[in-house]
Amino acid sequence: MVAVEDIARIAFTADRELQLVTQDPDPCPPWDEAEPSVRQVTICGVRHIQEGYSPQEQHQMWRDLREEHGWKHGPVKDENAKTDPLLVPYSKLHPRLRLRNDLFGAIVTVLSREA
Template sequence: MVQDSEAEILVIARVMHEAVRAFQAAHNQEAIPHWKKAPNWMKKASVEGARFRIENPDASESAQHDQWMQEKKDNGWVYGPIKDQKAKTHPLLIPYKELPLIERQKDALVAGIITALTKAL
């Protein structure tokens, strides 16, 4: 998709969000809420992640993680040992190479889903 409509990006973001939710549940992680119950900031982050991958299809997973971290930091989030949306702390606000393998696998899943859906729409 050279010119992606906002509606198409939203569909891709929603599918990616639900895939992450399923991945987390399958790996006994606390799963993010269903798209319909997700807070607006979470949906916006999914949309921005999808938009980044669409606009940068050859970007590495580490670049995708860097985009996610920057989006978080721009919205006041900081590193913290637990994810706390009220305090805006997140344990994954660390360099990509320091992420646990399971998180790097999740990043690869996100990139693959966005790329596949971009080609399908």
């Protein structure tokens, strides 16, 4: 089995590449440039998927964490104002954004299989 940290790096990088291909206006930074807290949340996300959490549950946990740190829904992602347009229920996410969750989950699932 691939180490959790390596799965997180691979899934994060694939998510970033999808953001670039779909011309996301605010793509994630490369893994090595991401804040330690972002990398840690990604690692936790891998563990949650390995435990069977659904994409909807994953998104809700991410929302809860953001909101606990003072983030609010807003029209654009703004680190200083702590606003993010993704702070909505999973069902209200654009299909392109749900695709990111599906891709992340699929990578985690495949890489978590026993060899």
